[in-house]
Amino acid sequence: MAKILILDGNSLANRAFYALPMMTTADGKPTNVLHGFMTMLLRLLLEQKPDYWVVAFDKTKATVRIEQYADYKAQRKETPDALKPQFDFLKELLTAFAMPILECPGYEADDIIATVTSLAEQREWETQIYTGDRDALQLISPRTTVYLTRKGISEVDAYDEGALYEKYQLRPAQIIDLKGLMGDASDNIPGVPGVGEKTALKLLWEYGSVENVLDNIDKISGKKLQENLRNNTDKALLSKKLATMLYDIPLEINLDRLVYRRPDEKTFTAALDKYVLKSVARIWHEHHGAGEEGKDTPREEVLKPWPLCELTGEEWLVRLPQWQADQATLVVTCANTGGNPHWARITAWGIAAGGESFILNWTDAAPEVQMAFSQLLEDPEVPKQVADSKVLYSLLLNEEITLRGVSLDIGLAAYLINPTRNKFEPLELVKEYIPGAGEFANLAEEASALAQVADSYKETLEELGLSALLHEMEEPLSPILAEMEKQGIAVDVPRLQEFGQELTVELQRLEQEIYADAGETFNINSPQQLGHILFEKLGLPPMKKTKTGYSTDADTLEELRDQHSIVERVLDYRQLSKLMSTYVNGLLAQIHEGRVHTTFQQTVTATGRLSSTEPNLQNIPIRLELGRLLRKVFTPTQEGWVLLSADYSQIELRILAHYSQDKVLCESFSLNQDVHTRTASEVFGIPMAEVTKDLRRKAKAVNFGLIYGLTDFGLGRDLGVPRKEAKTYIETYFHRYEGVKRYLEEIVVKAKEEGQVRTLLNRLRRIPELRHPNRVQRQFGERIAMNTPIQGTAADIMKLAMLGVAEALKPYRANLLLQVHDELVIEVAPEDLEEVAKVVREEMESAFPLSVPLIADCKTGPNWYNMESYSLE
DNA sequence: TCCTCTGCT
DNA sequence: TGGCGAGCAGAGGAT
Numbered sequence A: 001m002a003k004i005l006i007l008d009g010n011s012l013a014n015r016a017f018y019a020l021p022m023m024t025t026a027d028g029k030p031t032n033v034l035h036g037f038m039t040m041l042l043r044l045l046l047e048q049k050p051d052y053w054v055v056a057f058d059k060t061k062a063t064v065r066i067e068q069y070a071d072y073k074a075q076r077k078e079t080p081d082a083l084k085p086q087f088d089f090l091k092e093l094l095t096a097f098a099m100p101i102l103e104c105p106g107y108e109a110d111d112i113i114a115t116v117t118s119l120a121e122q123r124e125w126e127t128q129i130y131t132g133d134r135d136a137l138q139l140i141s142p143r144t145t146v147y148l149t150r151k152g153i154s155e156v157d158a159y160d161e162g163a164l165y166e167k168y169q170l171r172p173a174q175i176i177d178l179k180g181l182m183g184d185a186s187d188n189i190p191g192v193p194g195v196g197e198k199t200a201l202k203l204l205w206e207y208g209s210v211e212n213v214l215d216n217i218d219k220i221s222g223k224k225l226q227e228n229l230r231n232n233t234d235k236a237l238l239s240k241k242l243a244t245m246l247y248d249i250p251l252e253i254n255l256d257r258l259v260y261r262r263p264d265e266k267t268f269t270a271a272l273d274k275y276v277l278k279s280v281a282r283i284w285h286e287h288h289g290a291g292e293e294g295k296d297t298p299r300e301e302v303l304k305p306w307p308l309c310e311l312t313g314e315e316w317l318v319r320l321p322q323w324q325a326d327q328a329t330l331v332v333t334c335a336n337t338g339g340n341p342h343w344a345r346i347t348a349w350g351i352a353a354g355g356e357s358f359i360l361n362w363t364d365a366a367p368e369v370q371m372a373f374s375q376l377l378e379d380p381e382v383p384k385q386v387a388d389s390k391v392l393y394s395l396l397l398n399e400e401i402t403l404r405g406v407s408l409d410i411g412l413a414a415y416l417i418n419p420t421r422n423k424f425e426p427l428e429l430v431k432e433y434i435p436g437a438g439e440f441a442n443l444a445e446e447a448s449a450l451a452q453v454a455d456s457y458k459e460t461l462e463e464l465g466l467s468a469l470l471h472e473m474e475e476p477l478s479p480i481l482a483e484m485e486k487q488g489i490a491v492d493v494p495r496l497q498e499f500g501q502e503l504t505v506e507l508q509r510l511e512q513e514i515y516a517d518a519g520e521t522f523n524i525n526s527p528q529q530l531g532h533i534l535f536e537k538l539g540l541p542p543m544k545k546t547k548t549g550y551s552t553d554a555d556t557l558e559e560l561r562d563q564h565s566i567v568e569r570v571l572d573y574r575q576l577s578k579l580m581s582t583y584v585n586g587l588l589a590q591i592h593e594g595r596v597h598t599t600f601q602q603t604v605t606a607t608g609r610l611s612s613t614e615p616n617l618q619n620i621p622i623r624l625e626l627g628r629l630l631r632k633v634f635t636p637t638q639e640g641w642v643l644l645s646a647d648y649s650q651i652e653l654r655i656l657a658h659y660s661q662d663k664v665l666c667e668s669f670s671l672n673q674d675v676h677t678r679t680a681s682e683v684f685g686i687p688m689a690e691v692t693k694d695l696r697r698k699a700k701a702v703n704f705g706l707i708y709g710l711t712d713f714g715l716g717r718d719l720g721v722p723r724k725e726a727k728t729y730i731e732t733y734f735h736r737y738e739g740v741k742r743y744l745e746e747i748v749v750k751a752k753e754e755g756q757v758r759t760l761l762n763r764l765r766r767i768p769e770l771r772h773p774n775r776v777q778r779q780f781g782e783r784i785a786m787n788t789p790i791q792g793t794a795a796d797i798m799k800l801a802m803l804g805v806a807e808a809l810k811p812y813r814a815n816l817l818l819q820v821h822d823e824l825v826i827e828v829a830p831e832d833l834e835e836v837a838k839v840v841r842e843e844m845e846s847a848f849p850l851s852v853p854l855i856a857d858c859k860t861g862p863n864w865y866n867m868e869s870y871s872l873e
Numbered sequence B: 001t002c003c004t005c006t007g008c009t
Numbered sequence C: 001t002g003g004c005g006a007g008c009a010g011a012g013g014a015t
Helices: A009-019 A032-048 A064-068 A084-096 A109-122 A134-139 A161-168 A172-182 A197-207 A210-215 A223-231 A233-243 A265-274 A278-288 A313-326 A367-378 A389-398 A410-417 A426-431 A443-463 A467-487 A493-518 A527-537 A554-563 A565-588 A625-633 A651-660 A663-670 A675-684 A693-708 A712-719 A723-736 A738-754 A775-809 A830-845
Strands: A003-008 A052-058 A101-104 A126-131 A144-150 A155-159 A330-336 A346-353 A356-361 A384-386 A406-409 A489-491 A599-601 A611-613 A642-648 A756-758 A764-766 A814-819 A823-828 A856-861
Touching: A003 A009, A003 A032, A003 A109, A009 A032, A009 A052, A009 A084, A009 A109, A009 A126, A009 A144, A032 A084, A032 A126, A032 A278, A052 A084, A052 A109, A064 A233, A084 A101, A084 A265, A101 A109, A109 A126, A109 A134, A109 A144, A126 A134, A134 A144, A134 A172, A155 A161, A161 A172, A172 A197, A172 A210, A172 A233, A197 A210, A210 A233, A223 A233, A265 A278, A313 A367, A330 A389, A330 A443, A346 A389, A346 A443, A356 A443, A384 A443, A389 A406, A389 A467, A406 A410, A406 A443, A406 A467, A410 A426, A410 A443, A410 A467, A426 A443, A443 A467, A467 A599, A467 A775, A467 A814, A493 A565, A493 A625, A527 A565, A554 A565, A565 A625, A642 A775, A642 A830, A651 A663, A651 A693, A651 A738, A651 A775, A663 A675, A663 A738, A675 A693, A675 A723, A693 A712, A693 A723, A693 A775, A712 A723, A723 A738, A738 A756, A738 A775, A756 A775, A764 A775, A775 A814, A775 A823, A775 A830, A823 A830, A830 A856
Parallel strands: A003 A052, A003 A126, A052 A101, A126 A144, A330 A384, A384 A406
Antiparallel strands: A144 A155, A330 A346, A346 A356, A599 A611, A642 A823, A642 A856, A756 A764, A814 A823
């Protein structure tokens, strides 16, 4: 994990000034701050060996906080004359030291620190903040520690979550509440009169936050205190706001630029001389001097490619069998002809083994050499470490080689360690542990760099308890996905073209009618132009706005449907045009020899689901009949075979039942009831037999909402009922399903404590949003905390099921084709259908035992549209 | 490259 | 106080 140090320049300079005796150069320039600051900096460099670091400074006096509160920092003493010029000297010195400096007009160093911290959190870096300002304690997290100066600046106290709790019994987010109540004399933040640290802490222990304290004034003991709180609610809330560090300052910050770099010796020495900082120079040369390699060698220099060993054809024929006999661990990378891995060809290999690196030109290799390397790749006993095994499986299938013995997929490892990261190129994977790594000159360097980080990945996986998930689920899934992609699904091209022609006719007709309605031609696909026609020319009432103008989305148009004939036509046009562009044309462009070969992305989603691209076969229309017809074009590849679709019934609600152990929900599944009908019966207080369609629909929306982190707003919008009504549904639901309520509350509390959630199979997702100062962001984090264990566990179970199904299908004439989150699509020879359906269902239902039954329903048919339920009983 | 819109679970 | 159910991919327009 990379480490970043963030220093509060103003705060530390102030501390240094008051802590150290006056020092001056011969011509009278004050230098005590320079001395103190640089000493600290060099010590941190030596002891902490940061990969990245930065000093933040206040830029000007006019801060956004003054706009909020005119007296902000008004009391503050004028900066002493001996300190003032030292800021410029210090910045000059730091620049000579190649230390990154950040300033932002109108904002304080605090806000820069908060912003950098939040960026570092996103990258999951270990973050250390050095400051004398206790406000920074609000930034503490599992990966962020705040070091507060004690006595001058040479001694610091480390505050992590534990230390903070020990000292104040507060969570980091409550620091701003503390300030809100007690204020801060040095910043002239008022707080509540008569409330000091003692009282503020007592109130927070009891009520948690400023808002909650103010909501419960009546319950607080002490008449005077009650009165003070009552008369100063504004001050308390304002003070809290002033103490909140701002994350979203208008400053482009590229964390990569904050990488530690060794200063240019001459420049730095000259600057030290200028300010006569002899002891600083001595420390620098003692520990960081030119001849002293290794002591503080920045990590960017650690990446030393293993020596490149060039082998002749004969030498390869000796070396390859040798590796195979030794069962040597190989790190393997390759280059290919580019484009889609489903048909790209491998051109060269990079190999790292035993401290040496190699390049094998594949295109021109002798057949014997190719054969020897193939054997190595196919030998399950020869462990291979790779960056992206699924792509490698695919590429090797094109060479008619079956890769076996992948012992570490570093890309998948990185995904499990942080499923929200989005870069998985080898260089990015290497940078995680060797931050300064530059571009690779060739494949050998790439392989040797990967080899040097492989163990670090393994350690991190072990620490996070993710090794089993990697080796027993994700890695074995990769070859299965590669096979599914390779197999592809057949598309009835003439039928698709015909469908496209029908759409085209309809589209042209609608287009003309819309132009006639509008009285002019325009681009219907442009929301902007459409908005102009609807709301300006035709005078329809705008319902809502987007960032760039009027909203013209389906909800809006639905509201306006009756007001003008153009509206319905636009809705129809949109539907058809989506089908035409995305599905007809999109699909036709992806067809190779009558089939489409999607790519399943295994490292994209934050929850552990797969995603599907080029083409996306996980969003083929089904809801509306017209779109659903598209499914007719998806057929088995072989004449006479049939498609089998098996999907989990209500898997997410079953997982919720398992997690929450809610009596009603569990009973509902154990009795195999229709869960939405049962919910309607509970919420509306009527027998199940009397539940109407409409009540069931409402209950269904509630059940769905639960999984996503229910809000009355969202439910109300979905059901088209007032928010208040939605609220009563939710309240009644939670009254009847107390276990669910308790579970959802507990998971949020736990997530806040740990800053992360896990699925049943231990998949991890960190949720930095939970400690974001913005409440909207925080609530977003809470919904993630509720949804991810459920959605992620469903993804886990499906992946386990796929491993079982793939194995179970081997004896049969059947191919796994698609996974659509809770559904598997398989093509199968009709004579094997009965048995295949049986084993698929068994594998899916027994993939992972929950405390309620898992049910998979099978359907079968000649294409993906005409599917009929298939049951064995 | 971002935004809006729409398709799926 | 205003803003919001979760997770994705792709097309087309505007910038």
